[in-house]
Amino acid sequence: MPMRHLRHLWSIIAYSWRAIGPRRIATRLLAYSTDAAARGADSEFDARFGTDTTTGLTPAEAALPADRRRGATMYLPSMDDDLDAMLAALAWPDEQIRRATFIDVGSGKGRALFLAAMRPFRATRGVELSPVLHAIAERNLAIMRQHRALAAPIELELGDATALTVPTGPLIVYLYHPFREPIAAQLVDRIVAAVAARPRPTAILYGHPTLQRPLDEDVFCRGGLFRRQHAGARVTRNFRIGWSIWSNQDWLADVPGPTAALRRSA
Template identity: 35%
Template sequence: MATQKVGQRLGFIKVPESSAGAARGGTGRAIHPFDEEYGTDTSGLIFGDDLWSTAYYGVTPSLLTQMIGALNLDWERFTFIDLGSGKGRALLLASRFPFKKIMGVEFVPDLSTVAAANIAKFDPSWKACREIESITGDAAKFEYPEGPLVIYIYNPFLAPVLKKCLKHLSKLLEKEPREVYLIYGNPVFERLVKRYAPRFEQQWDRMFSFTTEEAAVDRFGSKEERVILWKYAYNR
């Protein structure tokens, strides 16, 4: 059963829509409460159809706000970038913080199109960043903007693609060193960061708890998530 659970989280094992949440106690509601409240489309469990991606599953709202809030940065200096951004829930949630800009990179055109539509309609009173963009493209070839960055990944790739992303990022930062934070949620391939991005120094490794309401609707019945933060040693 443990192997099956890991496979489900990675996207190796497909879980029927009706039973995905029940597998570990979650209700697996088709429409997430976040979408019900804001009229967006970020719900669903969408598996990758190749050998390199895992699956799209929107981040738990309180998880993202907790992990970003834990950085305690001068937000307006930083661009937030979500690699493998899917339908864009993380982009919408990140707008609670006054980032300079928020960008998502998604390889699947259909998902990126949905994300763009979500961005266009999302306008809560607490929105603090207005410049949000969903880009269709390859995260391993992404042209990062200038300036300080907060890069977020929620286990969107299997090892081969993550390796390419890390090598690409490291090569860029060797030429253009700067302040960069890397947030890795559900860090299944954390060892790759140490190997292919050695100048990123781990800052913390934490478990963040979901709210009771969020745990009740999680498709995997999860109540918490592990997150690791690294910082690029640009002045080392």
């Protein structure tokens, strides 16, 4: 086996040991290793566009800053169908999508962002902390542009989720389990502050992977703005891979001020 494969294997073992603990590795690894769909090793996107989005990278391989590695999850791409299912459940009308910004926080190599940008969003943005993944995403974006497959403008940003600049207008924030509670809580606080200052339809789409504990519901309910609007799951041979949608639809209905159209469309 070539040296770089051995190094990758070692990095995955060290990461999994820390992320899910030795007991879960022991009890779930067999189920996981015999379930290709659960591992999300879906390479159709790359086969179609010639991009590089499939191979996972641990926080160490992705050269995340040392003080952020522990709270971060490893890079794994979203399954195309999961994002489709979440956007379908959210069911925002096209007119609202055209006014909305989609942000993938922890955008990695860009796959989910590219999938979103195939829809007519006003803008799409990926925020990624890893310079290694950011550089790969930039190369992938150049390839996607050659295919002319994107309907929305895309911006790739090298930055930390806790410093997110929240744009104006309707907003969809996509999180494919990028980090654990402390970072997620800081991010939600930023979103809540921005949306409370300028009320508009906002949704957080959260997908979580197979073996790690999902983020606590309390994280999304901080500040009393978001409530769970939908939940779903992709069922594979041995797992249920869940997702949830947190929106401010109910909160917005009680806010004096926003137009009736805003309230209706949220």
